[in-house]
Amino acid sequence: MQELVILLVRGIGTGALFALVAVSLNLIYNASGVFNFAQGQFLILAGVAAFFWSPSTIADPMWWVVLILVVVVIAALAALQGALTLAPMRSSLDQHSWIITTIAASIILGAIMLLTIGPRSITVGDPFPTFPLVGTKAPGAYLALIVFLVLVLFLLRWYQRRMLSGLALNALSQDVDAARTAGVHTLRLQMLAFAIAGAITAVAGYFGASLISISESQALHYVIFGFTVAVVGGLGNNVGAVFAGLAFGVVLMSVSYFFGGDAELPATLLLIVAVLMLKPQGIFGRLHARRV
Amino acid sequence: MSRLWNIRRVVTVIAVTGLLGATVGCSTGGGAATEEPSESGPIKIGVPIPVTGPVAATGDWARMGIEMAAEEINANGGINGREVELVVADTEGDPTKANTAMTRLVQQDQVDLVVGPITSDESLATMPILTQANIPSMNGSGSEITAENSPYSFAMLINAVDQAKAMVRFSTDRGTDDMALLNYTATQGKAAVRGWDEAFADAKLTPAGHEEFDAPASDLTPQLLKLKATDADTLLFFAQTGKDTGTLSVNMDQLGWDVPVIGSYGTTFAAQAIAIGGPETYQDFDSVFWPAFAACTVNDIRPEVADFIERFYSGFDASRTENAAVDYVAIYHDALIILAAGVEATGSTDGDVVAKWIEENGASEAESLPVVHQGFAMSASNHFLMDSDSLVLVNAGTEVGEKVFQRVDC
Numbered sequence: 001m002q003e004l005v006i007l008l009v010r011g012i013g014t015g016a017l018f019a020l021v022a023v024s025l026n027l028i029y030n031a032s033g034v035f036n037f038a039q040g041q042f043l044i045l046a047g048v049a050a051f052f053w054s055p056s057t058i059a060d061p062m063w064w065v066v067l068i069l070v071v072v073v074i075a076a077l078a079a080l081q082g083a084l085t086l087a088p089m090r091s092s093l094d095q096h097s098w099i100i101t102t103i104a105a106s107i108i109l110g111a112i113m114l115l116t117i118g119p120r121s122i123t124v125g126d127p128f129p130t131f132p133l134v135g136t137k138a139p140g141a142y143l144a145l146i147v148f149l150v151l152v153l154f155l156l157r158w159y160q161r162r163m164l165s166g167l168a169l170n171a172l173s174q175d176v177d178a179a180r181t182a183g184v185h186t187l188r189l190q191m192l193a194f195a196i197a198g199a200i201t202a203v204a205g206y207f208g209a210s211l212i213s214i215s216e217s218q219a220l221h222y223v224i225f226g227f228t229v230a231v232v233g234g235l236g237n238n239v240g241a242v243f244a245g246l247a248f249g250v251v252l253m254s255v256s257y258f259f260g261g262d263a264e265l266p267a268t269l270l271l272i273v274a275v276l277m278l279k280p281q282g283i284f285g286r287l288h289a290r291r292v
Numbered sequence: 293m294s295r296l297w298n299i300r301r302v303v304t305v306i307a308v309t310g311l312l313g314a315t316v317g318c319s320t321g322g323g324a325a326t327e328e329p330s331e332s333g334p335i336k337i338g339v340p341i342p343v344t345g346p347v348a349a350t351g352d353w354a355r356m357g358i359e360m361a362a363e364e365i366n367a368n369g370g371i372n373g374r375e376v377e378l379v380v381a382d383t384e385g386d387p388t389k390a391n392t393a394m395t396r397l398v399q400q401d402q403v404d405l406v407v408g409p410i411t412s413d414e415s416l417a418t419m420p421i422l423t424q425a426n427i428p429s430m431n432g433s434g435s436e437i438t439a440e441n442s443p444y445s446f447a448m449l450i451n452a453v454d455q456a457k458a459m460v461r462f463s464t465d466r467g468t469d470d471m472a473l474l475n476y477t478a479t480q481g482k483a484a485v486r487g488w489d490e491a492f493a494d495a496k497l498t499p500a501g502h503e504e505f506d507a508p509a510s511d512l513t514p515q516l517l518k519l520k521a522t523d524a525d526t527l528l529f530f531a532q533t534g535k536d537t538g539t540l541s542v543n544m545d546q547l548g549w550d551v552p553v554i555g556s557y558g559t560t561f562a563a564q565a566i567a568i569g570g571p572e573t574y575q576d577f578d579s580v581f582w583p584a585f586a587a588c589t590v591n592d593i594r595p596e597v598a599d600f601i602e603r604f605y606s607g608f609d610a611s612r613t614e615n616a617a618v619d620y621v622a623i624y625h626d627a628l629i630i631l632a633a634g635v636e637a638t639g640s641t642d643g644d645v646v647a648k649w650i651e652e653n654g655a656s657e658a659e660s661l662p663v664v665h666q667g668f669a670m671s672a673s674n675h676f677l678m679d680s681d682s683l684v685l686v687n688a689g690t691e692v693g694e695k696v697f698q699r700v701d702c
């Protein structure tokens with residue numbers, strides 16, 4: 001029983017990171033129909049910043065100062081990237097130039113990191129104190145990610161229901177062309193969505209720096225996992241992303257425990273395929289009509 | 293049109309683009325113009341290493357060792373009067389890309405010798421190209437290299453099977469027979485499992501438990517929970533990266549599992565491990581290691597080793613040498629020196645001729661060559677540069693001199 005509790009909590013902690021990446025992907029997707037392949041680089045970039053500038057403990061006020069700077073800079077970078085990505089799409093959303101621009105942004109960010117830190121994989125210690133867990137200790141970073149995920153979910157819900165710009169973002173997710181016709185400044189809102197997504201990813205990378213592999217080559221790995229979680233949860237659905245992300249983490253841990261580490265990824269992906277065969281639109285996704 | 297329909301189109305575009313890219317890549321490699329091998333001019337040495345990708349830092353360590361050796365050879369008049377010239381190709385640490393890189397080196401660049409790639413998977417994937425082209429080489433594999441599958445190639449790293457056997461031997465020598473096993477799941481990790489199986493069978497023992505993980509490890513809790521439940525009194529840990537070692541140390545502490553650990557060569561990448569696990573990482577944690585970079589006191593460090601370390605740090609920019617495993621740099625240096633000695637002695641760059649010389653004379657001649665490591669043992673039946681007899685146990689958290697670890701048996 002003790003083992004199961006440990007696996008559950010640690011699995012939820014691992015899953016929280018993927019859920020946060022998935023939520024950030026959803027935000028951009030809902031506002032613009034774009035999957036931002038550069039999102040993984042923002043996660044790694046926050047880890048790199050933690051490596052260079054973050055003190056080793058959150059008790060140091062500088063840790064929080066660096067966090068704010070990292071969030072602001074990455075949010076601004078994401079907004080800029082959003083503007084560049086969306087510029088060619090102003091004439092029509094029904095085109096795929098964003099594939100090239102988001103991949104290009106990812107490659108450029110990766111190249112900048114390669115020039116800065118070199119090809120090495122850097123490591124960062126956990127700045128959070130451990131917390132007791134049924135007679136053992138668990139990394140504080142897990143708890144921090146879980147708390148942040150819950151906070152993000154509620155804040156986004158509140159923002160998209162109570163604030164004017166949040167309501168407008170909701171409108172974009174339903175019909176961008178109709179929102180534009182109604183006078184909504186779509187590009188500005190879409191840039192805002194990129195910025196918020198960038199900020200969420202920045203915090204996830206900064207909090208979880210001790211848990212991720214901080215190497216530019218690993219960025220794609222996190223985007224793919226985040227994308228997988230978003231798809232399983234139902235594209236565009238944040239509650240679905242959170243549910244799928246946490247489940248993904250718990251399944252990864254449990255498969256490792258019951259079937260061994262080499263079965264971890266194949267068994268988890270098999271489960272995802274099974275879920276998508278039963279619910280192709282994702283667990284919380286809605287069916288879409290298609291003109292034929 | 294719905295977004296889901298758009299996604300299907302997007303996936304199709306990506307797939308088609310990927311296929312086109314692969315086709316173009318194949319065409320470029322296969323259709324490259326070839327040149328006749330030259331018997332004059334510089335001797336070309338192919339260096340297929342990861343310049344980019346997740347193991348690029350390790351690739352750069354290998355490159356520095358090869359560059360040092362090439363510089364020494366040229367400073368001493370080259371090989372039979374011919375200078376050596378390095379031709380680097382990026383493998384990205386990926387066996388498929390290593391194949392393309394090796395094809396380019398052999399067909400387009402017409403290299404005479406090869407030092408690389410740096411991993412077992414890449415080495416095994418590219419070996420048929422070298423064998424077919426009759427090119428002598430030194431590869432960075434730590435497993436599966438035999439005289440049969442690699443007739444003209446020798447592996448530099450410590451054989452994973454030998455490491456695993458040595459780990460069991462060191463544990464039983466301490467009187468601890470109840471061992472739990474934990475290894476990563478790649479070619480070397482699997483080879484280590486074979487070594488453990490053989491060692492346990494020979495010692496008529498049974499492991500207390502056995503688990504595996506995908507490297508680099510971010511959380512080893514599931515595996516450690518199972519192994520802790522076995523009540524083993526020692527953990528044998530076969531790791532790939534320093535992150536694995538740091539994560540193991542942190543997770544064991546968090547689970548309150550306090551048993552001695554004997555680690556593989558991969559657990560000696562101390563800088564990375566300590567960055568995660570802190571200064572206590574190597575408490576009650578010993579590792580299998582090369583003898584040349586292990587000593588009891590600073591006075592025991594051989595002059596060749598001290599000189600190499602000094603030249604390494606003064607010869608390269610600090611950004612490249614930071615956190616580098618100098619013993620690893622040195623083995624690539626030594627590999628090229630031995631390969632060059634084989635070409636010089638035989639006057640040939642043919643794989644069969646040079647390999648035969650290395651099998652028959654390499655180990656004995658190494659004693660008079662300007663190499664850094666010791667304990668060379670290549671032969672017609674052993675295509676690894678060293679065997680398990682020379683391995684020692686060190687504490688990688690304690691240095692008796694810069695980059696020279698404390699021997700445990702002092």
